[in-house]
Amino acid sequence: MNLKNDDVVQDKRTEILEAAELIFTSRGYAAARMDDIAEAAGVAKGTLYLYFSSKQELFVSLLEARTEEYVRTVDGWLADIQSADECMHVLVTLRGQFFVRNQRLAESASHSMLGFPKELQLRVWNIRRELERPTIDVLNRVLPKDYPVDPAQVAAVVNGAIDYTVGTYLLDDQPVILADIARNIEYILGPGLTQVQQEKRQTGS
Amino acid sequence: MNLKNDDVVQDKRTEILEAAELIFTSRGYAAARMDDIAEAAGVAKGTLYLYFSSKQELFVSLLEARTEEYVRTVDGWLADIQSADECMHVLVTLRGQFFVRNQRLAESASHSMLGFPKELQLRVWNIRRELERPTIDVLNRVLPKDYPVDPAQVAAVVNGAIDYTVGTYLLDDQPVILADIARNIEYILGPGLTQVQQEKRQTGS
Amino acid sequence: MNLKNDDVVQDKRTEILEAAELIFTSRGYAAARMDDIAEAAGVAKGTLYLYFSSKQELFVSLLEARTEEYVRTVDGWLADIQSADECMHVLVTLRGQFFVRNQRLAESASHSMLGFPKELQLRVWNIRRELERPTIDVLNRVLPKDYPVDPAQVAAVVNGAIDYTVGTYLLDDQPVILADIARNIEYILGPGLTQVQQEKRQTGS
Amino acid sequence: MNLKNDDVVQDKRTEILEAAELIFTSRGYAAARMDDIAEAAGVAKGTLYLYFSSKQELFVSLLEARTEEYVRTVDGWLADIQSADECMHVLVTLRGQFFVRNQRLAESASHSMLGFPKELQLRVWNIRRELERPTIDVLNRVLPKDYPVDPAQVAAVVNGAIDYTVGTYLLDDQPVILADIARNIEYILGPGLTQVQQEKRQTGS
DNA sequence: CATGAATGAGAGTTCATTCAT
DNA sequence: TATGAATGAACTCTCATTCAT
Numbered sequence: 001m002n003l004k005n006d007d008v009v010q011d012k013r014t015e016i017l018e019a020a021e022l023i024f025t026s027r028g029y030a031a032a033r034m035d036d037i038a039e040a041a042g043v044a045k046g047t048l049y050l051y052f053s054s055k056q057e058l059f060v061s062l063l064e065a066r067t068e069e070y071v072r073t074v075d076g077w078l079a080d081i082q083s084a085d086e087c088m089h090v091l092v093t094l095r096g097q098f099f100v101r102n103q104r105l106a107e108s109a110s111h112s113m114l115g116f117p118k119e120l121q122l123r124v125w126n127i128r129r130e131l132e133r134p135t136i137d138v139l140n141r142v143l144p145k146d147y148p149v150d151p152a153q154v155a156a157v158v159n160g161a162i163d164y165t166v167g168t169y170l171l172d173d174q175p176v177i178l179a180d181i182a183r184n185i186e187y188i189l190g191p192g193l194t195q196v197q198q199e200k201r202q203t204g205s
Numbered sequence: 206m207n208l209k210n211d212d213v214v215q216d217k218r219t220e221i222l223e224a225a226e227l228i229f230t231s232r233g234y235a236a237a238r239m240d241d242i243a244e245a246a247g248v249a250k251g252t253l254y255l256y257f258s259s260k261q262e263l264f265v266s267l268l269e270a271r272t273e274e275y276v277r278t279v280d281g282w283l284a285d286i287q288s289a290d291e292c293m294h295v296l297v298t299l300r301g302q303f304f305v306r307n308q309r310l311a312e313s314a315s316h317s318m319l320g321f322p323k324e325l326q327l328r329v330w331n332i333r334r335e336l337e338r339p340t341i342d343v344l345n346r347v348l349p350k351d352y353p354v355d356p357a358q359v360a361a362v363v364n365g366a367i368d369y370t371v372g373t374y375l376l377d378d379q380p381v382i383l384a385d386i387a388r389n390i391e392y393i394l395g396p397g398l399t400q401v402q403q404e405k406r407q408t409g410s
Numbered sequence: 411m412n413l414k415n416d417d418v419v420q421d422k423r424t425e426i427l428e429a430a431e432l433i434f435t436s437r438g439y440a441a442a443r444m445d446d447i448a449e450a451a452g453v454a455k456g457t458l459y460l461y462f463s464s465k466q467e468l469f470v471s472l473l474e475a476r477t478e479e480y481v482r483t484v485d486g487w488l489a490d491i492q493s494a495d496e497c498m499h500v501l502v503t504l505r506g507q508f509f510v511r512n513q514r515l516a517e518s519a520s521h522s523m524l525g526f527p528k529e530l531q532l533r534v535w536n537i538r539r540e541l542e543r544p545t546i547d548v549l550n551r552v553l554p555k556d557y558p559v560d561p562a563q564v565a566a567v568v569n570g571a572i573d574y575t576v577g578t579y580l581l582d583d584q585p586v587i588l589a590d591i592a593r594n595i596e597y598i599l600g601p602g603l604t605q606v607q608q609e610k611r612q613t614g615s
Numbered sequence: 616m617n618l619k620n621d622d623v624v625q626d627k628r629t630e631i632l633e634a635a636e637l638i639f640t641s642r643g644y645a646a647a648r649m650d651d652i653a654e655a656a657g658v659a660k661g662t663l664y665l666y667f668s669s670k671q672e673l674f675v676s677l678l679e680a681r682t683e684e685y686v687r688t689v690d691g692w693l694a695d696i697q698s699a700d701e702c703m704h705v706l707v708t709l710r711g712q713f714f715v716r717n718q719r720l721a722e723s724a725s726h727s728m729l730g731f732p733k734e735l736q737l738r739v740w741n742i743r744r745e746l747e748r749p750t751i752d753v754l755n756r757v758l759p760k761d762y763p764v765d766p767a768q769v770a771a772v773v774n775g776a777i778d779y780t781v782g783t784y785l786l787d788d789q790p791v792i793l794a795d796i797a798r799n800i801e802y803i804l805g806p807g808l809t810q811v812q813q814e815k816r817q818t819g820s
Numbered sequence: 821c822a823t824g825a826a827t828g829a830g831a832g833t834t835c836a837t838t839c840a841t
Numbered sequence: 842t843a844t845g846a847a848t849g850a851a852c853t854c855t856c857a858t859t860c861a862t
Binding site for chain 3: 645646730743747764772778780802803805806
């Protein structure tokens with residue numbers, strides 16, 4: 001009985017999150033109205049507040065849920081990766097998918113945060129960390145041992161490249177063909193990530 | 206007389222834009238209130254509407270003004286650049302500065318746009334093109350002649366890497382030392398942009 | 411349950427309309443503030459917008475409601491009237507009552523309309539037609555068969571006489587004694603409406 | 616010199632009044648903006664306040680000016696009239712012309728007044744008296760000596776008939792042919808104004 | 821648990837009026 | 842006298858949140 005109730009509760013929570021995703025994604029955080037989300041979820045407005053204490057909390061919970069799914073998936077795929085090339089391919093594909101789905105959510109995060117209460121800002125900050133972690137973890141494994149750049153910064157370059165490229169396609173309303181994007185990003189980033197260069201800069205200057 | 210008036214008008218416009226930058230940057234577009242901008246500019250609320258027809262138009266005008274400054278500066282610096290390394294250095298430095306200053310403006314753009322009238326959306330779209338253009342132009346010059354990736358996509362990788370890296374520092378409230386970031390990004394992207402690889406993927410698989 | 415809800419909804423709608431009548435009548439359309447109407451109705455400002463989509467729509471709905479009441483009443487009274495004298499008496503009494511109650515509403519109509527959306531202008535136009543119709547209908551019955559003036563124009567004369575006379579009393583803050591007014595208007599208009607004159611003008615000129 | 620200055624002053628006042636008429640007439644009092652009036656008059660906004668102390672005062676001054684013109688004209692035409700028929704003809708023609716030109720001004724008067732200061736309300740009240748006076752004066756002359764209805768009330772019937780009839784044409788956007796309207800109103804009102812009836816009502820009831 | 825009518829603070833925008841030039 | 846940039850109070854309308862049912 002308890003279990004069943006929990007399931008029902010989970011179902012409704014999930015439905016609301018899906019409705020929220022639909023609305024937040026299509027309108028952006030600020031323009032999304034709780035009425036719209038309730039309607040999309042097929043529940044009354046008041047019901048939203050039984051599951052989420054505020055619009056802000058609903059938004060952050062959605063980010064968390066989507067991030068958790070992404071991290072679980074990408075961690076699985078990256079577990080056995082050993083080469084930088086494979087790693088890039090998986091990252092572009094999965095993070096690209098995530099970004100296509102949650103484009104505006106992710107972009108919204110840093111903005112909307114500004115007016116959020118401290119506790120929610122912390123949760124958003126953790127989300128961002130979670131989104132970086134899989135990339136950093138795999139880079140720690142696949143980068144050459146004496147690679148001189150902090151993996152966290154390499155991760156920023158990789159993730160930035162992926163997000164921005166996908167974002168450009170989306171803004172131009174072009175179809176996002178992740179296989180092509182993956183090939184290009186691998187081509188551009190591959191050499192820099194697999195070889196340890198003599199640091200001419202250091203000696204030269 | 207006319208000249209003087211024009212100057213005065215420009216001054217007030219500029220003051221308002223600076224106040225708007227302050228408020229939009231610290232609160233995000235949606236949370237920024239016209240009262241706050243007016244107060245920050247030291248003018249009455251109604252005065253804002255003498256120079257900008259709406260909050261949306263003020264926001265887009267601000268984006269345009271900052272973009273124009275950036276493009277002018279970066280075009281100047283990139284004019285004589287011939288090597289990918291130098292190019293990266295200039296790009297990271299200038300685009301990084303731009304991003305530090307206008308971080309949330311740029312990020313806001315795609316969101317806030319959603320509810321804007323068509324005419325303003327077009328202006329935002331042009332802004333995005335302008336922000337890409339200098340990078341694409343210089344890449345057209347410095348990439349190896351038979352480089353097999355579209356410069357627009359290379360630009361997305363480069364710009365994404367810069368923005369995301371700088372953004373990460375800002376979110377973590379760490380000081381942004383652009384020289385260091387430039388060195389790292391050059392190190393990572395340099396090899397991939399200066400050599401034309403044998404496409405093993407194509408032949409090998 | 412449903413019935414009860416409908417009734418409750420109707421009650422609140424009616425209360426708001428009564429409050430709106432009070433405020434619109436005492437201040438005119440433009441000077442009436444939604445806050446005042448809300449306060450007079452004993453509801454919050456936002457509640458008004460649950461029942462009427464805008465101030466304009468509230469105003470037109472009020473006109474419609476009052477007009478419908480008037481037309482229903484006057485149609486009932488005029489149903490069995492056969493003589494011009496009786497007809498005048500009923501018209502002055504009922505239209506006079508209507509005008510005393512809704513003086514400024516009716517007067518407001520043509521003005522306020524100017525800035526209204528097309529759909530609402532159409533509704534106001536229909537209201538005006540409805541206010542004329544009972545008079546035209548009864549005149550069609552009671553005017554002599556070969557009366558040479560279009561009943562619609564006779565109706566304009568009759569209604570204009572009534573409204574203007576009552577309006578004069580109201581502007582002068584004099585008590586409106588409809589019985590006296592009716593007697594006077596009957597005296598003045600009666601002869602012209604009951605006899606068919608030889609048209610000297612036509613033959614003479 | 617003084618005279619010339621006065622003339623110039625009068626000219627500008629007159630221009631402003633004409634511009635005000637254009638704007639008030641086409642938009643109604645509330646929707647008319649001082650900017651529009653200034654632009655239509657070809658002067659700066661501030662200049663309006665050199666000639667009229669407020670929007671309200673400008674409006675009332677316009678009413679007064681137009682009323683004075685009307686009264687002067689109609690008094691002249693009615694001076695020698697001795698029969699009710701002629702009198703009706705002149706009244707319909709001149710008052711009809713006035714109403715066509717100033718339709719919304721006159722209608723606006725009673726509304727807009729509501730929020731006006733006492734002093735201006737008094738002026739509006741006087742305007743209304745002035746607009747009635749010529750009709751009352753001429754009726755005093757042409758009504759049969761023992762006509763039992765107060766001429767002021769007869770005037771209300773006559774003026775109401777004229778205004779309402781013309782107003783109906785205007786609202787329906789039909790051309791106003793005053794000669795036809797005059798003929799109809801004469802036909803309807805003529806008999807009642809020229810014969811003294813036995814008051815059946817008094818004796819009969 | 822679920823509802824949705826009610827709330828009311830707060831938003832963007834307008835415009836009559838002022839006053840330094 | 843004439844200007845028009847600046848003002849700021851006042852407006853309509855929105856929407857996250859509450860709570861009686």
